[in-house]
Amino acid sequence: MSHPHNSSDLISLVDNGPERSILARLILPDVVVDDDPLEELHGLATTAGTEVVDELTQRRGTPDHSTYLGKGKVEELRLMVERHEAHVIFFDNDLSPAQVRNLEKATHAKVIDRTELILDIFAAGARTHESRLAVELAQLEYSLPRLKRMWTHLSRQSMGVGMRGPGEKQLEVDRRLAQKRIHDLKVELEKVESRRERQVASRNEIPTISLVGYTNAGKSTLMNALTGAGVLAEDKLFATLETRTRRWHLPNWGHVLLSDTVGFIRDLPHSLVASFKSTLEETRQADLLMHVADASSPQVFEQITAVYQVLEELGIEEKDTLLVLNKIDSINGPRTLNRVLDRYPHAIPVSAKTHTGLTPLCEAVGAALAKEFLDVEIDVAHHDGKLLAYLSAKGKVESRDFHDSHVTVRVRMPAGAMGEVHRSAIRVVPTQLTIRGDGGTAEHDAVEDDTTQEPTGDQASAHSSEVA
């Protein structure tokens, strides 16, 4: 037995190499797949830190009741596990607790379904108090009906830091305790949510734009290209798990706030979407969404649809949205791009990497904001303190000129707040404001002021500069 991995459990615990994983997917008849139906799962498996050693797919009318895949395929999986000494099998599908148990018994490997894998990635990447609460809640809600512990990596166990979210604790707590913890987490998250809601709302005089999109579409790269911010952008799924808001000087417009946030994925676990509500507060309150899609992906249409589905689930699909087709530098031939533009003629092609198309993008953002905000000169009676306060609260006041009978206020107002202005003002005239800068020299000042957003761990340095 010379193979280093042909060893007892004890030795494999001190083996710090990546866990070996096998990918599996059942393709049901109504599912359209391209040449590589396991590409996304492969990305998830490597993001989770495992080494993919083999893969298997099966087309079938319905899943098998007890083992999800058919008997022959389960036997194939068992042989693969044996041959590669694999630790874990990832399924691109969601499995019932009984199916997981039966598959684990038949293959002698850990079986992780798609939801659990995504939860694991979020748990490993969560850096802030807020996102940790959200992930722990989602993991507990997933594991409660199963009363199982979440998957932990061998390497992490051996390093003594194997706990992700509820992790080992889950084994010890009974159902009642888990329910109590879920209750407490919900209460805590509600507090965080309402604090965040107030905080984001307090910046409402500055137009806010939120980047949304499928994971790995290039949102963070675009944020960096537009604002010069140094947010983390990586070729891995869910590189961003928290919201970062930066000041962005939009040419011919002035300062706006740009938020980069967590990416979406198809079949994103519902519990996760719900618990990420506070992390997505900037997106919920944004004046405009920039939906970034990877135009070079063969799955671009499915990904765009998946993003709209998650937005709908969050109740924010009604917003003004600009579709941005990113990565046009890596599209082979204009036909692929035209195929997307045929379906989405108003989309804006860019490359965040080579900075192509950023000028038309800025123009489109300015035009979209112009529909939402008005630059106006308003004459207000001296005694109308209420209206003066309203203008300061809702708009961005540029100047006040005091005259004998009235005050002339030059202000940028959200279109939706103009009703009250027209009711009380002496006179309202549209103007073209010259928006002044904010005094700062850097165009990418961070605006985050949330004390709960304390980065910890190995990404601390990447994030610390953003807490203002």
Ligand SMILES: Nc1nc2c(ncn2[C@@H]2O[C@H](COP(=O)(O)OP(=O)(O)OP(=O)(O)O)[C@@H](O)[C@H]2O)c(=O)[nH]1
């Ligand atoms: N070729 C090409 N690659 C790009 C472009 N924009 C981003 N990328 C690459 O795509 C990968 C993902 O980029 P990110 O900016 O991290 O994507 P994201 O949407 O923020 O991803 P998550 O935060 O993980 O959801 C990185 O490897 C980038 O270098 C582009 O315009 N062209």
Ligand SMILES: [Mg+2]
């Ligand atoms: Mg990102």
